[in-house]
Amino acid sequence: MKNTIESIDLQSEKIGPRLKEIRNALGMTVEEFYTPLMKAFNNGSSIENNKRNLGKRLAKDIIEYYNINPAFLRTGKGEKVLKVRPYHKATFQPRPVEDEERVPFFDVKLTQLQAGLPDIFSESTPEYYVDYQPFNDCTAYLPVYGDSMYPRFVNGEIIAVKAITNRDIILWGEAYLVVTDELANNMITVKLLYQHKDAGKIVLRASNPAYSGDTVIDRASITQLYIIKGKITRNQL
Template sequence: MDLLRFKTQKDFALALNIKQGSLSDIIRERINVSNAIKDKLALKFNVNVEWIEKGIGEPILKKKPAVSEPKKGVPYFNLSLADKKDFVMNDDQAEYLVNYRPFNDCSAYLPVYGDSMYPKYASGEIIAVKEITNFEILQWGEAYVVMTDEESNSLRTIKLLFEHSDPTKLILRSSNPNFKGDTVIDKKNIQALYIIKGKITRNTI
């Protein structure tokens, strides 16, 4: 079973992209399991959501559901990546849901702050991002939201990704020519990675 590969709560929390303390609170039934975490448990580990919510059926499904229920929208987080060392995207932090069909397969909407990605993404614009779990299949030259652990200075940034000569590393680069110099990180230090699928105007939301 996939869940058995996690030796510690910290490893499991990282796989779900939540704080270890939040996972501990869920296990101790101090807080409820958010819809976002239920989705991740179902998609990544084949956990039976009906068992979580009602105690019905087996905890782990033998086969994944062929069709998932349609989303009511994608959560919008009015948060600055740079200001949140422990930035975690879960339902509790979302301002509201955005139902915009072209990006309804995305994980979240985020506002852009700063000019390092100008003119590709300007400060104040809103980007639609989708979580990437396989770091071996990346689109070079595309923009990603990158979140790393303390070993890589707890980065929370938007950057273009490029291939490094060392397959265990990645090159991060700004699209704004005024922000010169590359940043190199180890793939093992990535806590979460989201590809930017596009951007929307505030009129859309």
């Protein structure tokens, strides 16, 4: 396997902690380490703590700027930094905000997404990118259509969703974007999640009382899970 950025699994939960190891080895704070590369340097802390994925372009910038050993990021072994390049803390200047530091907005309906993809947004093109600090650790923004989740979410509102890596930890009663496999009909839906008496199952429930009846699926059928962190209401002016 080549010792390049292409050899690194950027979705691995070990990448963030390894970046933190490198930063600590250089004796740098989060602000000092990430400010030359990211306007919102606090996103670096989110990456290190696996609350935000490291994008390929940002990974390339970090590796080149500090001459980081890609093999260390990939395996956790070997030199962390191949050659420390000179830098001056007093002259750090923020770079312009890059798309990977923002969150993409996809103007799509859930029915347009494909449940069989490893990432349901991978084949959609963002309409634009949103830079709103409280939601900058989210995965995507997308609109809500229909009224099954009324009054929690109104038709036309935009929700901010964040991918969940540990699906064993669920905030019961909160709204999630749920993606399932073919055993659960490749369903992609926004629902409130509730505990089932059978630990191997989970309850999906609409917030609109007009949509009565729960949907019960096997936990194992959930292939992707996104918590809804917030929403944006658009007024028609």
